[in-house]
Amino acid sequence: MKKIILLAIAALFAFGAIAYAQTVPADKLQIKLNEAWNVKQTQKGVLFNHETHIAKLNNKCDSCHSSPQGGTKIQLQGEIKGANANNAAHKFCWSCHDKTPKPNKTPGKTCTKCHTLPK
Secondary structure (H helix, E strand, O other), rough: OOOHHHHHHHHHHHHHHHHHHOOOOOHEEEEEHHHHEEEEOOOOOEEEEEEHHHOOOOOOHHHHHOOOOOOOOOOOOEEEEOOOOOOHHHOOOOHOOOOOOOOOOOOOOHHHHHHOOOO
């Protein structure tokens, strides 16, 4: 019985990996948001891990994109600055993540958790 359960789990994992590989091009797995959104940054850059977000959202691309298949690029333009909820990039990310920055607090809720790339 254990073997059947393990095989079923392995098959589901393999199917999910194949489906995922078909939907997201390799060059889109790690995205430098300032480049993707064409913005001038005032803080260190953010590297968006597409793979992690897809897994946590159970392949629901329309959580961020405008269609269930994804594809439609999320657009932000101009200059993004200020650690507040009116910042367009922060509005986008904080709609799912914590809505206010908490510098020097628990991991996952600090500016430097996301802002890791050089300017």
